[in-house]
Amino acid sequence: MKTPVEIVVTGAAGHISYSLLFRLAAGELLGLDQPIVLRLLEITPALNTLAGVVMELNDCAYPLLHKIIVTDDPEVAFQGVEYAFLVGAKPRQQGMLRSDLLEQNAAIFAAQGRVINQVANPKVKVLVTGNPANTNALIAIKNAPDLPANCFSSMAMLDHTRAISQLALKCEEPVTAIKNVIIWGNHSCTQYPDLHHAKVNDSEALSLVEHDWYIDQFIPTVQYRGTEVIKARGQSSAASAAHAAIQHMRTLVYGTAPGTWVSMGVASDGSYGVPEGLVFSFPVTIQDGQISIVQGLELNEFSLEKLRINQEELIEERQAIKHLL
């Protein structure tokens, strides 16, 4: 039997984790011959709820689930982990200012960054899902000085697959016909879903759809999809977010197919004029676990303006938590 791989999930009693954990235990991340240890981190008041989730995981008798470790201590949770899903984050409460939300989550991710730096496997891959995901990833990177910044990435995968799905529906093509959509910027409503480089089969996507549809329907539909799901379901997207988290991590493990890319929040190297270090969603390719920002894409005035707005928002977020960097 292969040696079990250590995977940590934070916010393990939350909605997203309720889908994510069962899929990890079924082998959807690393395959059907790779046993795993699930290390589940929660805040102390949520441990009771988490106990119920653990009962359900045990009840499934997953052959690949070697062991479950439940804890409210980050040092236990992150010990030796190769894959880290940082899902837990404080939700915005009524009357809370955006700056308070940023600050409270930044404190959580600063602490987790420090512990990951100390006790995780040095080759750890960390996916930040908890919002504000880009800035939470930035703060974790800054607090993990012994790890390369590219161990950390933030999730734009659900926005990416939402864009694929909307374009496929419009063109009446299967999603497999679509490639190279891009989500630029922040995982917020400011994000820029870009079709200028997307293809449907081998045709330019923008030659197949009306310009007005792209501007007035496609972009806002992708940007506000999360809000629409909450309106319809009364709860935020959870199963699709869990699916995206697995897709993101699988792409880090298995790489991108030749000629294609995905969107991920990664520390900028200055590409496309985005200030160095800012965690910004770019089109990226992955080869042998290495993340590379796709270079040389032409950006028109419209796209440049959208990138600029995203940069400004992320710089503002960074400013609000600069004392923790």
Ligand code: NDP
């Ligand atoms: P969810 O599981 O629904 O969401 C978790 C986080 O993922 C939220 O910040 C959410 O942001 C974010 N998110 C990112 N992308 C998406 C997306 N596309 N769709 C939906 N959500 C997305 O939250 P719950 O409140 O159910 O669970 C969070 C858990 O975290 C709780 O059990 C809580 O106890 C725990 N927690 C743990 C902490 C820790 O580990 N120290 C600290 C605080 C909480 P958004 O809210 O903007 O939707």
